[in-house]
Amino acid sequence: MAFELPDELKFITNSRLPQKHTAAGLDGKICLITGATSGVGYQGAIYLARAGARIVMIARSAEKAEALSEEIRSISGVRADYRIADFTRLGEVRSAVESVLAAYPKIHILINSAGVHFTHRTLTEAGYETVFCVNHLASFLITRLMLDRMIDSAPSRIIQVNSEGHRFNGLNVNDLNWEKRPYIGLGGYGAAKTAQLLTMWEFNDMLKGTGVTINAMHPGAVRSNIGNNNGAFYRFYLHKILWHFLKEPEIAGDALHYLSASPELAETSGKFFNLTNEEVPAPHAMNRTLGKFVFEISDKMTNYPGGK
Numbered sequence: 001m002a003f004e005l006p007d008e009l010k011f012i013t014n015s016r017l018p019q020k021h022t023a024a025g026l027d028g029k030i031c032l033i034t035g036a037t038s039g040v041g042y043q044g045a046i047y048l049a050r051a052g053a054r055i056v057m058i059a060r061s062a063e064k065a066e067a068l069s070e071e072i073r074s075i076s077g078v079r080a081d082y083r084i085a086d087f088t089r090l091g092e093v094r095s096a097v098e099s100v101l102a103a104y105p106k107i108h109i110l111i112n113s114a115g116v117h118f119t120h121r122t123l124t125e126a127g128y129e130t131v132f133c134v135n136h137l138a139s140f141l142i143t144r145l146m147l148d149r150m151i152d153s154a155p156s157r158i159i160q161v162n163s164e165g166h167r168f169n170g171l172n173v174n175d176l177n178w179e180k181r182p183y184i185g186l187g188g189y190g191a192a193k194t195a196q197l198l199t200m201w202e203f204n205d206m207l208k209g210t211g212v213t214i215n216a217m218h219p220g221a222v223r224s225n226i227g228n229n230n231g232a233f234y235r236f237y238l239h240k241i242l243w244h245f246l247k248e249p250e251i252a253g254d255a256l257h258y259l260s261a262s263p264e265l266a267e268t269s270g271k272f273f274n275l276t277n278e279e280v281p282a283p284h285a286m287n288r289t290l291g292k293f294v295f296e297i298s299d300k301m302t303n304y305p306g307g308k
């Protein structure tokens with residue numbers, strides 16, 4: 001009998017599985033995407049624009065958003081629209097979403113791809129650990145604020161760009177800002193990705209019967225700019241050593257197109273994908289009791305429904 005890995009370890013071999021593709025078009029669909037100015041999100045925006053979707057992005061750099069907007073115009077003939085927000089400032093995130101809501105009666109696809117990895121602890125102006133704020137709280141707030149619009153636009157799809165890094169865990173609800181523990185970069189990253197997964201199961205329950213699906217994906221281990229903020233030594237390690245083991249980021253864009261458009265996923269919701277293959281997340285990220293608690297904390301930390 002051939003040896004088979006237990007479900008929670010299958011991610012080790014899943015990255016070698018063949019990927020699924022779709023030729024499904026997205027004409028008439030509007031996609032709101034974050035993190036589109038680089039890496040995974042950039043590829044996602046390009047692939048979706050090629051498939052015919054109109055792209056609206058929330059980016060922190062107007063210069064990069066402007067350049068991408070023009071690039072997308074050269075692909076689809078329509079400029080991508082954008083709003084500016086730094087995801088370390090949740091008030092800016094809220095304003096950007098409100099502006100999108102005011103301008104777009106329908107949004108059919110929401111892709112939360114913006115993310116960071118820090119090897120050292122940093123805090124936002126509000127005192128939140130930065131990776132938790134950018135990777136989890138901002139995507140949580142955007143999803144929360146967009147929920148009714150996604151329902152009004154059904155059939156619609158939400159995709160959380162998560163990571164196999166959730167397996168590093170690091171989530172301690174009594175120490176979200178790492179005041180009581182020495183900061184570990186992979187732990188901080190794992191905490192944010194775990195929180196995003198835990199809250200996704202809650203969103204999935206809220207969306208049952210609405211025609212809106214929500215899924216999470218690991219976008220592959222691909223060449224991108226993530227981690228470039230961690231100094232020259234880390235950049236050397238990333239670009240001279242790790243780079244050789246990473247794949248081309250196009251596979252992530254292709255996978256985002258598949259998850260956004262493929263007819264066979266029309267009813268699929270509340271799943272975790274390793275690129276395009278469904279996978280079992282780590283047990284700690286499926287703790288529904290903890291998830292309900294993290295959802296409540298995330299509401300409080302993002303001041304939802306709140307004001308500015």
Ligand SMILES: NC(=O)c1ccc[n+]([C@@H]2O[C@H](COP(=O)([O-])OP(=O)(O)OC[C@H]3O[C@@H](n4cnc5c(N)ncnc54)[C@H](OP(=O)(O)O)[C@@H]3O)[C@@H](O)[C@H]2O)c1
Pocket residue numbers: 034035036037038039040041059060061064085086087088112113114115116134135161162163164165218219220221222223224225226227
């Ligand atoms: N690359 C991988 O192998 C890999 C593996 C697993 C998961 N992921 C996930 O994939 C997602 C995208 O990462 P990536 O690899 O594409 O990294 P990337 O190339 O560094 O892209 C990150 C994107 O997030 C944006 N961003 C970062 N901080 C922000 C902030 N404070 N406010 C607003 N936007 C901000 C960046 O904007 P700028 O262009 O202005 O910097 C960029 O558009 C992340 O969620 C990451 O955790 C990546």
